[in-house]
Amino acid sequence: MLNFARPMADSGWHLLNMTKGVTELSAQIYGLHMTIFGVCVLIGIVVYGAMIIALFKFRRSKGAQPDTKMVHSTKVEILWTAVPTVILILMAIPAARVLIATEDTRNTELTIKVTGYQWKWQYDYLDDGFNFFSTLSARSNEARQLQSGIDPRSVENYLLDVDNEVVVPVDTKVRILLTAQDVIHAWWVPAFGMKKDAVPGFVNEMWFKVDADKPGTYRGQCVELCGRDHGFMPIVVRAVSKDEYKVWAAERKAALAPPAAEPAQAPPAADPNAPATASVAASVARG
């Protein structure tokens, strides 16, 4: 049963760090993560270095005599209060810059309303007027039952596969409006860098823009405890070229033709400068 012998490629041993992701924001967040990690490593070298030197150098077994007069030093204490303060200020600047960028939801080109349910996601393409549910794929669902007897390793994308994928165009600023029907959920695709809670009765907003050269399938999960099957409501997003997206959206629209009254209610196609409140109101009206 132990899996030490499996090939490196799918073993998971190599998964040690945050993904750099495939969006503008995720790359910036990754950069921030590596910077703060680097800062911690540098401070760690100094602090752990001092501790380790002390542990070896000042042992009684090596005849070390205690310096009982060394109890206080205003100079040193001011120094080791001031230096961390400066480091923190320097760190806060890039962090604040990226934070401001994450909150900048202006000029979005496509809006998808995402609604969390116990235990599935609903995706509402507000601009194109169609929607669908997305649930755990049947194969994973079968394998994940208690003592199912199915080896999860034999299931492709175990627990990270759905029946209906979300499709988004690359190189397009996509706005996600998040809400939930029952309890709080959270929507996260690590490759996109952003995560936000879906709170019943409220609408949250976030955005991502997949790099033009990074079409592909990206997977994530619900990340806010939402009950028994919290671990079983994955998110799969397929990023395709703008043209492919148009074809897909047209097919979706045709296949899931909304009721007659519906098109009239559909909000105007992505008005990039529409105030957030108006769009939120529209999305709430639809929900």
Place this chain on the structure above:
Amino acid sequence: MSHHEHHAAAAHDDHDHKPYGWKRWVYATNHKDIGTMYLVFACIMFFIGGSMALVIRLELFQPGLQFVDPAIFNEMTTVHALLMIFGAVMPAWTGLANWLIPLQVGAPDMALPRLNNFSFWILPFAFTLLIGSLFVPGGGPAGGWTLYPPLVLQGGDSLPMAIFAIHMMGASSILGAINVIVTIMNMRAPGVGLLNMPLFVWTWLITAYLLIAVMPVLAGAVTMLLTDHFFGTSFFSAAGGGDPVMFQHIFWFFGHPEVYILILPAFGIVSEIIPTFARKPLFGYETMVYASASIAFLSFIVWAHHMFTVGMPLAGQMFFMLSTMLIAIPTGVKVFNWCATLWRGSLTFETPMLFALAFLFLFTCGGFSGLMLAIVPADYQYHDTYFVVAHFHYVLVPGSIFTIMAAVYYWLPKWTGRMYDETLGKWHFWLSTIGVNVLFFPQHFLGLAGMPRRIPDYSVQFSDWNMVSSIGAFIFGFSQLLFVYVVVKAVRSGAKAPARPWESAHGLEWELPTPAPYHSWTDPPSPTLIARGAEH
């Protein structure tokens, strides 16, 4: 103080005159007996909560669901946290406060002995109720220890049981905190000034104020859950004009100071143990006091960093990011001061010192990941993943729990008059330290690679590090049985301990005979003793 005139009359029954049998414990008013009960209780809860953690790690050993239903898994994560926080760590601190504060400030007992009895005896009832809630219709509490509505309101009969249990624990904590404050403020022997107190007394004083400030907030939050569920209010329901996120704000206004309630006494313990085994006074005593107070103050203005993904305004996120980063400054000062205490010392490595040093290394590691978590955009990636699980277990297990064990090893000779077995103590230390790192370090990797917390099953690329983590959990978990064995063996058949088992230990408790008599400091310590004890 008026001890002097009463002392002569009381002298004949001063020593070891104690009630026998069950009455000694049920009617206990002696701080040492109550302290012992708190510590034993904490140990029992540690093992019950720990076995729940092992159920979690057993299920996560491999992908797929092998042992428990996801609902049971959620009950385990929820009750594990509640037991460890409220049942193990907090009562252990109160137990140590009971044992040590009167000895260290030269007081004959805690100020309010009957209140002390009451605050302890609430706990067995509270935790019977909580653990009992696992067996009622609708299943145990499974909404996470953070009790977020609306999810928590889906609970069955376990919901009111868990809420009443939390009310009782809260009442117990508040009473204990009042007792600590009154004892420290009013019962210090003449000549023991505030800035002469050992750091453990200081950090507990600050902790007690935090408890009084925030436990009522938790009680209010859970009461609102109760009325939302049973009496038709809508505090946390958007449909009735409430807001589920408001609960999170209230909860974390309690929750963040709570984090420091769990760690501040540890700072005090470490500040006592390191100087003893470095044979050198604590570096920057006053700075340590001020740093502890700053941390306590900051703990009230950082709560929303637990909920950066909840959808807060930019200004709010910015404020909570900066205030959280500020905490690194006083915390850093403390770590530097401990390092400076080691510097130019004359170190030996008995078990209490080993645990204190593990605290120093591993708490600092938890501090680093905490700093990373403060950076809001990066937190969007870390939030609710195993990275967070790794972070808070690093500060709570090698932070709080290792320190509690260090304290037990350090003061056990004074409490019982007997030494523990040093070899076994070291075995316990190394098994625990290796186990805890094998257990929690890979969880950083899992979180960064994208594994959410609180899931009973995971996608296969997370298999390997989960397996390592589970192996670490079993090493760590089972090696705690050794701790019980070492303590029981010491109490029953340990070698007789001298009055001052650690030659450079300072503090009034070491001026007492060993074992500390049942009634101590009925005569306040003399100025000479105080001066000698205060050479911190």
